[in-house]
Amino acid sequence: MESSVRATAQEVIAGQEPAAGDDSDLEVFDDAFAGDARDPYPELALARAAHPVQRVEMPDMPHDEALPVFFVYRYDDVLEVLRDGERFSSAHITEFIMGEVMGRYILVGMDDPGHRRYRALVSTAFRRGALARWEAELIEPVVGELIDRFAGRGRAELVREFTFPYPTKVTAGLLGLPGEDYQQFQRWSTAILSVHRKRDQAIAASAEVRDYLAGILSERRREPREDLISDLAHAELDGERLTEEEIFSFLRLLLPAGVETTYRSTGNLLFSLLSRPAQLGAVRADRSLVGQAVEEALRFETPLLYATRLAVSDIVLSGVPIPAGSTLILMLAAANRDQARWPDPDRFDIFRDPKVHISFGQGPHICLGMHLARAEMRVALNVLLDRLPDLRLDPDGGDPYIRGQVFRSPTSLPVLFG
Numbered sequence: 299m300e301s302s303v304r305a306t307a308q309e310v311i312a313g314q315e316p317a318a319g320d321d322s323d324l325e326v327f328d329d330a331f332a333g334d335a336r337d338p339y340p341e342l343a344l345a346r347a348a349h350p351v352q353r354v355e356m357p358d359m360p361h362d363e364a365l366p367v368f369f370v371y372r373y374d375d376v377l378e379v380l381r382d383g384e385r386f387s388s389a390h391i392t393e394f395i396m397g398e399v400m401g402r403y404i405l406v407g408m409d410d411p412g413h414r415r416y417r418a419l420v421s422t423a424f425r426r427g428a429l430a431r432w433e434a435e436l437i438e439p440v441v442g443e444l445i446d447r448f449a450g451r452g453r454a455e456l457v458r459e460f461t462f463p464y465p466t467k468v469t470a471g472l473l474g475l476p477g478e479d480y481q482q483f484q485r486w487s488t489a490i491l492s493v494h495r496k497r498d499q500a501i502a503a504s505a506e507v508r509d510y511l512a513g514i515l516s517e518r519r520r521e522p523r524e525d526l527i528s529d530l531a532h533a534e535l536d537g538e539r540l541t542e543e544e545i546f547s548f549l550r551l552l553l554p555a556g557v558e559t560t561y562r563s564t565g566n567l568l569f570s571l572l573s574r575p576a577q578l579g580a581v582r583a584d585r586s587l588v589g590q591a592v593e594e595a596l597r598f599e600t601p602l603l604y605a606t607r608l609a610v611s612d613i614v615l616s617g618v619p620i621p622a623g624s625t626l627i628l629m630l631a632a633a634n635r636d637q638a639r640w641p642d643p644d645r646f647d648i649f650r651d652p653k654v655h656i657s658f659g660q661g662p663h664i665c666l667g668m669h670l671a672r673a674e675m676r677v678a679l680n681v682l683l684d685r686l687p688d689l690r691l692d693p694d695g696g697d698p699y700i701r702g703q704v705f706r707s708p709t710s711l712p713v714l715f716g
């Protein structure tokens with residue numbers, strides 16, 4: 299093994315222009331698609347109470363105009379569907395939603411047995427030992443370098459200057475991309491993630507990422523390093539290996555799966571605490587509370603509001619008959635605020651009794667990157683508190699708020715410190 303993740307992180311960091319605004323020419327992710335709702339939760343609560351499984355006629359669905367769509371709001375119902383990969387399929391995600399941009403092998407859009415085999419192979423790259431190394435050698439240095447750029451200034455806008463570049467830098471470091479390629483990688487990520495608005499650009503960016511990664515993959519096959527691409531190139535299970543196309547598809551999936559979600563969830567964590575100074579103060583004073591603050595932020599403001607499935611056969615869910623072929627929209631956001639599971643669910647409270655939320659999904663497709671995402675959120679909060687004394691929202695910073703009904707994250711995070 300030639301170089302460690304630390305060296306890779308240093309390359310990613312060294313390849314950056316340290317001047318102010320080096321990411322500011324980059325567009326942040328597509329908030330037009332994410333939606334502008336300031337607080338969708340009252341409406342979700344009404345829907346959950348009135349019709350936990352709601353049948354809606356949607357003539358525009360791409361696969362079958364005649365079939366209705368079912369919105370699922372309760373925690374137990376969402377859990378039941380997510381856990382059952384036999385009665386509920388994910389293949390429509392490849393076929394109708396992401397396939398054209400991302401290719402055929404999209405882990406999140408596959409069913410068994412293909413899903414099980416593919417997930418087992420790529421999972422080897424996400425083993426525990428790798429995560430501990432990433433945290434120390436990649437995540438912490440990336441956070442430190444981002445904070446260095448504004449630490450002397452006494453003020454910052456943490457969405458543009460911190461949460462937006464952060465997960466892309468971490469992902470570029472995980473992949474072992476040369477530092478000078480980071481800006482291009484960020485542009486490709488944003489283009490691919492803007493697929494709903496600019497489809498042709500997203501398809502072109504996806505093809506460019508594939509060609510770019512092909513060069514790196516052949517280098518890593520010849521000379522493995524301690525990075526994700528090397529791990530995937532050499533992953534083996536029962537004598538089987540991943541094909542090139544499977545590797546490219548997986549790497550491309552990390553952009554929507556790992557970058558946008560973590561960008562948004564880190565913003566939500568920071569906003570939730572900064573706008574509640576007493577809870578922020580408690581975390582600042584006792585860092586053993588960071589883990590529960592991360593979990594409560596994920597429950598309270600999930601970055602991704604829903605997941606989808608297709609019913610394989612006729613089923614009944616909470617008394618509502620669902621014909622085979624129907625789409626189910628599983629409202630993770632509503633399930634996370636189900637009062638049957640969390641007392642006073644619309645209160646952000648890092649001290650509540652811990653109960654697993656559903657923001658990372660459940661069952662066969664449960665988020666493969668959840669430990670990494672948690673580590674990114676935890677490190678971000680800890681190092682920001684260590685480095686920026688008296689970190690607080692800027693009272694003259696306008697009216698930042700968390701918005702969106704597909705994805706959610708803060709409009710901005712103007713802060714003062716020192």
Ligand code: HEM
Nearest residue numbers: 405406555556559560563605657658659663665666667671
């Ligand atoms: C807070 C951040 C994140 C959230 C809220 C999140 C959420 C989710 C959810 C809800 C699913 C399941 C989707 C479904 O069942 O249809 C999922 C799957 C997945 N996530 Fe994440 N994710 C996050 C971060 C990450 C990161 C950092 C990575 C990797 C670097 C990642 C990689 C994946 C992959 C590969 C899958 C597909 C797993 C499969 O289908 O077997 N995610 N994620």
